[in-house]
Amino acid sequence: MTDTTETPTPKRTQQAGSGGEGVRPIDSWxxxxxxxHPDYAANAPQIWDELRDTCPVARSExxxxxWLPTRHEDIAAIAANENGWYTSHEVVVNxxxxxxxxxxxxxxxxxxxxxxxxxxxxxxxxxxxxxPKKVNELVPFATDFCHSLLDSALAKAADSDGVFxxxxxxxxxxxxxxxxxxxxxxAEDGDIFRTFIHHIVENPIERELExxxxxxxxxxxxxxxxxxNPKPAGEGDLIDHLLGVELYGEKLAPEHxxxxxxxxxxxxxxxxxSSIGSALWHFAQNPDDLxxxxxxxxxxxxxxxxxxxxxxxxxxxxxxxxxxxxxxxPMKAGDWMLLPFPAANRDPDMFEDADKFIIDRQKNRHxxxxxxxxxxxxxxxxRMELTVALDVFVERVNEFELVDPASVRFSTGQIRGPRxxxxxxxx
Amino acid sequence: MKINYNRELCQGHNRCYMLAPELxxxxxxxxxxxxxxxxxxxxxxxxxRLCVDxxxxxxxxxxx
Numbered sequence: 024m025t026d027t028t029e030t031p032t033p034k035r036t037q038q039a040g041s042g043g044e045g046v047r048p049i050d051s052w053x054x055x056x057x058x059x060h061p062d063y064a065a066n067a068p069q070i071w072d073e074l075r076d077t078c079p080v081a082r083s084e085x086x087x088x089x090w091l092p093t094r095h096e097d098i099a100a101i102a103a104n105e106n107g108w109y110t111s112h113e114v115v116v117n118x119x120x121x122x123x124x125x126x127x128x129x130x131x132x133x134x135x136x137x138x139x140x141x142x143x144x145x146x147x148x149x150x151x152x153x154x155p156k157k158v159n160e161l162v163p164f165a166t167d168f169c170h171s172l173l174d175s176a177l178a179k180a181a182d183s184d185g186v187f188x189x190x191x192x193x194x195x196x197x198x199x200x201x202x203x204x205x206x207x208x209x210a211e212d213g214d215i216f217r218t219f220i221h222h223i224v225e226n227p228i229e230r231e232l233e234x235x236x237x238x239x240x241x242x243x244x245x246x247x248x249x250x251x252n253p254k255p256a257g258e259g260d261l262i263d264h265l266l267g268v269e270l271y272g273e274k275l276a277p278e279h280x281x282x283x284x285x286x287x288x289x290x291x292x293x294x295x296x297s298s299i300g301s302a303l304w305h306f307a308q309n310p311d312d313l314x315x316x317x318x319x320x321x322x323x324x325x326x327x328x329x330x331x332x333x334x335x336x337x338x339x340x341x342x343x344x345x346x347x348x349x350x351x352x353p354m355k356a357g358d359w360m361l362l363p364f365p366a367a368n369r370d371p372d373m374f375e376d377a378d379k380f381i382i383d384r385q386k387n388r389h390x391x392x393x394x395x396x397x398x399x400x401x402x403x404x405x406r407m408e409l410t411v412a413l414d415v416f417v418e419r420v421n422e423f424e425l426v427d428p429a430s431v432r433f434s435t436g437q438i439r440g441p442r443x444x445x446x447x448x449x450x
Numbered sequence: 451m452k453i454n455y456n457r458e459l460c461q462g463h464n465r466c467y468m469l470a471p472e473l474x475x476x477x478x479x480x481x482x483x484x485x486x487x488x489x490x491x492x493x494x495x496x497x498x499r500l501c502v503d504x505x506x507x508x509x510x511x512x513x514x
Contacts, residue, residue: 147479154480155464324468328504386503394506398461403480406464 071366095370132286169415190444198295207260297440301334332389459509
């Protein structure tokens, strides 16, 4: 027996800033799509489902030319990249560019911006710190932190008719605190990290940053501090690890260390924030699922994966490296290729009742963490944080609901999740 | 029933290890290690099927 519920849709979305692509009205999702447009943020699941039936590889001339595949089969094939038709040199469609991005196959944030064969060697340096048994050592730390956040949030709720913002007062802080711990960066620098992230992944950029505000300036300072204070082997944090490892017999280039740290900050924060927030948004509207999650511990591992499938936050991007044809469409070198893994996760050819949330779904080959060689390096960390955040939340909060569905705000761009999520709790 | 696990296809999603630690372990780099290399006992058949049905990379299959 399974409970099934329609996956709901957000009612209101973030307004794009002025001057960018995101404000121009959409002519047609088939020929003029824009993943940074507020209408896309509001309706993305429906847009993917319609395109899959009518135009499975959509086109847009925005951002210099983009493609949007929506079938699992196509997205998996692009991720597999067996013919080398795509490069990972750039993975975010934006106006951001660092001054001294390393040339292919390395890219600005190795290994996510790296192509084979360099990719596999650069990635191997990071696999051990993110392997499941290593990551699970952080469960007590994450659990204590989630409790401390809820201590504050519930105290706030007690003074405001049971209301707090689950996105701003709870889910936002969790991945920031955990990655700061892993990297050995100050716990209070979360706002600084968010500035970097929004500059890199959100469109359009509202203003250019001063040099002292840039990620490069901040990270160079902390890398220098780590280098000046070496720690004994096995006692260091991730920055110490990157300063200590060797690739092809040499220490990593300074830009490699900096690019990788920036990757770990950017890729690990808004993504996991989105996942936890989407799960709470679902629970707030589906009390039966909340009850099963709380009462049936054996359902929880399946529920976590179903949250990841149904509310996958990340759309990756590639550049077309060689002209070729995909689903009858002419791909030209230099075109952007979006990889909407959330759309692949809703393909009815791949998943039974793909548009339904089934809390104990038994067949679930979801691609929330990507597919192929770029599988999310931090997937075990993200899964751990999502699990701990929900376990602690349902332990501390009995019932809760949205204050007003219209007051929920979803992000635009390549990372999808609630950025404002006011809820009312009943303890 | 036996399990066929293709290390070349595994990308370290860790779905099998989470679902069935009785059948799979995970190495220091996060890749799956098939520990149930022989005949799978009947009481673990359902778990073996779960591993197959949840591997995003199609790296696991069952053979009679």
